[in-house]
Amino acid sequence: xxxxxxxxxxxxxxxxxxxxxxxxxxxxxxxxxxxxxxxxxxxxxxxxxxxxxxxxxxxxxxxxxxxxxxxxxxxxxxxxxxxxxxxxxxxxxxxxxxxxxxxxxxxxxxxxxxxxxxxxxxxxxxxxxxxxxxxxxxxxxxxxxxxxxxxxxxxxxxxxxxxxxxxxxxxxxxxxxxxxxxxxxxxxxxxxxxxxxxxxxxxxxxxxxxxxxxxxxxxxxxxxxx
Amino acid sequence: xxxxxxxxxxxxxxxxxxxxxxxxxxxxxxxxxxxxxxxxxxxxxxxxxxxxxxxxxxxxxxxxxxxxxxxxxxxxxxxxxxxxxxxxxxxxxxxxxxxxxxxxxxxxxxxxxxxxxxxxxxxxxxxxxxxxxxxxxxxxxxxxxxxxxxxxxxxxxxxxxxxxxxxxxxxxxxxxxxxxxxxxxxxxxxxxxxxxxxxxxxxxxxxxxxxxxxxxxxxxxxxxxxxxxxxxxxxxxxxxxxxxxxxxxxxxxxxxxxxxxxxxxxxxxxxxxxxxxxxxxxxxxxxxxxxxxxxxxxxxxxxxxxxxxxxxxxxxxxxxxxxxxxxxxxxxxxxxxxxxxxxxxxxxxxxxxxxx
Numbered sequence: 001x002x003x004x005x006x007x008x009x010x011x012x013x014x015x016x017x018x019x020x021x022x023x024x025x026x027x028x029x030x031x032x033x034x035x036x037x038x039x040x041x042x043x044x045x046x047x048x049x050x051x052x053x054x055x056x057x058x059x060x061x062x063x064x065x066x067x068x069x070x071x072x073x074x075x076x077x078x079x080x081x082x083x084x085x086x087x088x089x090x091x092x093x094x095x096x097x098x099x100x101x102x103x104x105x106x107x108x109x110x111x112x113x114x115x116x117x118x119x120x121x122x123x124x125x126x127x128x129x130x131x132x133x134x135x136x137x138x139x140x141x142x143x144x145x146x147x148x149x150x151x152x153x154x155x156x157x158x159x160x161x162x163x164x165x166x167x168x169x170x171x172x173x174x175x176x177x178x179x180x181x182x183x184x185x186x187x188x189x190x191x192x193x194x195x196x197x198x199x200x201x202x203x204x205x206x207x208x209x210x211x212x213x214x215x216x217x218x219x220x221x222x223x224x225x226x
Numbered sequence: 227x228x229x230x231x232x233x234x235x236x237x238x239x240x241x242x243x244x245x246x247x248x249x250x251x252x253x254x255x256x257x258x259x260x261x262x263x264x265x266x267x268x269x270x271x272x273x274x275x276x277x278x279x280x281x282x283x284x285x286x287x288x289x290x291x292x293x294x295x296x297x298x299x300x301x302x303x304x305x306x307x308x309x310x311x312x313x314x315x316x317x318x319x320x321x322x323x324x325x326x327x328x329x330x331x332x333x334x335x336x337x338x339x340x341x342x343x344x345x346x347x348x349x350x351x352x353x354x355x356x357x358x359x360x361x362x363x364x365x366x367x368x369x370x371x372x373x374x375x376x377x378x379x380x381x382x383x384x385x386x387x388x389x390x391x392x393x394x395x396x397x398x399x400x401x402x403x404x405x406x407x408x409x410x411x412x413x414x415x416x417x418x419x420x421x422x423x424x425x426x427x428x429x430x431x432x433x434x435x436x437x438x439x440x441x442x443x444x445x446x447x448x449x450x451x452x453x454x455x456x457x458x459x460x461x462x463x464x465x466x467x468x469x470x471x472x473x474x475x476x477x478x479x480x481x482x483x484x485x486x487x488x489x490x491x492x493x494x495x496x497x498x499x500x501x502x503x504x505x506x507x508x509x510x511x512x513x514x515x516x517x518x519x520x521x522x523x524x525x526x527x528x529x530x531x532x533x534x535x536x537x538x539x540x541x542x543x544x545x546x547x548x549x550x551x552x553x554x555x556x557x558x559x560x561x562x563x564x565x566x567x568x569x570x571x572x573x574x575x576x577x578x579x580x581x582x
Contacts, residue, residue: 120311123274126298127305128325128374135299138324142315 002198008175009183009199016091016179017159020098024106024155025148027099032110033136036117051108053101061101062168069093069169089171094179097165105154113147114140149217157210160203227251227410229378233270233280242266242434250285252426253404253411255442257418257453263434264414265308268380271412272305273298284378302333304371304409306381310363312355318366319351325374334375336407344406345369345399361392365399372409379411385420400424401581418453422446422460422502423581447542447550449532454540454552459505461551467496476521477580482548487521488578495580502579505540505552509574512563522575526551528567531560541565543573551575 002010035047053061069076069087075096076087087093117140125135141148163181170177172186180199187196227250235242242263248254256264269275271282273289273296282290289296304325312321326338342348345365350358358366364384371379384400385393397420404411404424413424421428421442428445430437430453438445446453447461465481470490479486479499486501515523526543529550533539539560541553551573555565563571 118311120307120309121313123298124305124307124311124313125324126274127272127301127303127380128370129299129302129328130324131297131299134328139313139315 003195005174005178006183006195006199009178009180012091012175012177013160013179013181016094016098017156019095020102020159021106021152021155023095023099024102025152028103028106028110028151028155032107033114033140035107035111036114051104054104058101058162058164059168062097062165065093065097065100065165065169069096088169089173089177091170091176094166094170094177097169098159098162101162101165102155102158105158106151109147109150109154110144113144113150117143146218150214153210153214157207161207227285227377229271229285229410230283231267231271231280233267233282235266235270235275235279237266240434242270244431244434244436246429246436246439248412248429248439249427250410251408253413253424254427254429255421255425256412256414256429256431257416257421257425258431258437259416262431264431265382267431268305268382268412268414271378272303272380273301274305302375302377304374304376304379306364306367306371306379306384308383308386310360310367312358312363312366312370314355316355317351318347318353318355318358321355321366321370322347322351322373325370329373329375335409336372336375338373341369341372344403359392360388361396364388364392364396368399368403372403372407376409379409380414381411382414383416385415385417397423418456418458418460421453422462423500443550447552449530449540449542449552454505454542455532455534459540459552459554461503461505461549463501463503463545463549463551465499465501467499479580483524483526483545484547486575486578488580493580500581502581503551503575504577504579505554507575507577508543508551508553509576510541510543510553510555510559510563510565511572511574514572515574518574520574520576522578524573524575526571526573528565528569528571530567531565533557539565543571545573 031050035043066088067073071077071080071086080086087096121139121143122135125139130138161181166177166179166182172178172182180203184196184199187199229248229250230246231248232245233242240263244267256267258264266275270280280290288294289301313324316324322338322342342351345368347365347369350362350366355363368384385396388396401423413420415421425442427440428442429439430445430451438448438451443462443464445451448454453459463481465479465486468478468480468485470477471487475490476487477490477495479488479501525546527546529542529544531539531541534554537556538554539557541555541560543551543553545551553573
């Protein structure tokens with residue numbers, strides 16, 4: 001069964017995924033809104049940057065983050081100068097890495113939902129005295145519900161499953177930065193196949209259930225709104 | 227309250243360039259062929275077109291001018307779109323309450339129940355939008371716009387997407403609104419029939435410009451404008467119910483030029499009414515006809531005429547005492563009678579449509 005270290009890894013993983021997802025929904029929503037509506041010439045540049053984590057080996061992203069977040073790096077140096085702990089090999093560093101790594105999984109479903117939204121409904125709500133943020137909350141959010149659910153679930157699941165970035169910038173500190181995927185790697189290296197099975201099987205099941213949620217939600221939505 | 231608008235909006239090859247003064251009451255129709263810019267003008271007034279393109283003043287309030295542009299949600303306009311554009315995630319009631327809740331209580335001029343009754347929406351209130359017919363949707367959309375308590379109601383061809391039966395029933399609702407509410411309306415249409423039935427003031431548009439603007443009685447009958455030359459050209463005359471002929475079941479309708487006698491047909495009308503007279507229902511005679519079945523004969527003066535096609539002309543007549551009518555006759559008759567501006571003759575009106 002699960003050891004104390006395994007449970008700690010599980011807890012770190014869930015906490016990381018939850019925080020990352022929340023931050024991504026907060027940052028990703030305005031970004032996706034802008035991407036869906038903007039006609040700026042540099043929009044494709046931003047889109048490409050957002051999509052980079054989809055194609056980049058996680059080690060590459062992790063490598064640059066390590067440099068950026070380390071005591072000599074731009075961000076890490078700034079935090080150290082302000083009296084904080086260096087970000088590399090900390091939970092905060094992991095959150096930053098995960099946010100970047102899972103960004104496209106949150107932004108893209110939201111962008112799709114926003115760009116398929118009927119703009120005339122927003123015009124209608126403007127003529128009904130709703131100011132911009134009110135229009136967003138009362139019209140865009142409810143009509144993009146499936147996009148938000150998909151974005152949240154994919155962001156969460158993808159963060160749970162990350163490995164390379166964590167290994168590069170988080171290290172492997174139990175209770176602080178050791179997440180499930182790395183705990184599994186440790187078990188395999190130590191030839192503890194039973195423990196590895198428990199964790200791997202658990203992750204497999206969790207990922208499957210999360211994805212199933214996405215597809216069920218989308219199906220219900222498309223049936224309800226032909 | 228008057229509305230003055232000056233816009234210049236370029237969209238590729240199309241340019242809308244207008245300078246308009248409109249009355250702040252009654253129904254103003256923006257009429258013209260598809261693509262003439264009437265929808266763009268309406269959207270500009272609502273603030274839905276990109277700004278910095280003109281000047282707009284409603285009453286004493288400047289909505290838009292150089293460096294200043296009131297956003298749509300602060301303009302207090304109601305907008306009825308061609309496609310109803312209802313919120314699919316809300317019920318009918320939710321749609322109606324959307325603008326109602328956002329209108330400051332002090333600005334509300336009409337009660338929720340009043341609007342619901344006026345548009346016959348009680349049985350629909352708890353329904354989802356999905357299950358509504360086109361006509362029902364449009365009625366909800368009109369009610370939703372009214373409940374936001376607008377100072378100006380803008381309608382963009384609200385009947386265009388409907389079938390004939392729902393169109394007629396909605397047109398009747400609009401006539402009722404026109405009679406009941408004091409909200410000025412701007413009504414975009416390319417249907418001459420809707421102009422005749424609803425409009426008090428008419429703005430004629432062509433290729434992004436204003437061709438003419440004036441009272442509907444005047445513009446419908448101007449032979450230099452396309453309306454008078456259309457197949458279903460008509461004139462409108464405002465009249466008042468003066469009484470009824472009990473023996474023959476006729477209504478007596480008084481206007482500046484005399485009295486019309488119109489079959490009651492079971493109607494109970496009072497007060498002011500609008501008469502619509504088709505150009506093809508008016509015949510001309512040089513002398514007062516003595517033995518004729520036509521009841522409504524008025525002395526009139528020819529003001530102008532224009533040819534409609536190879537065989538027919540349309541004649542604009544000033545009825546002595548007030549009002550204009552059109553008469554559509556053959557060129558042969560026109561020549562035989564020597565029709566020319568200034569000629570005095572008698573207009574025989576064979577049929578009158580009556581609107582309460």
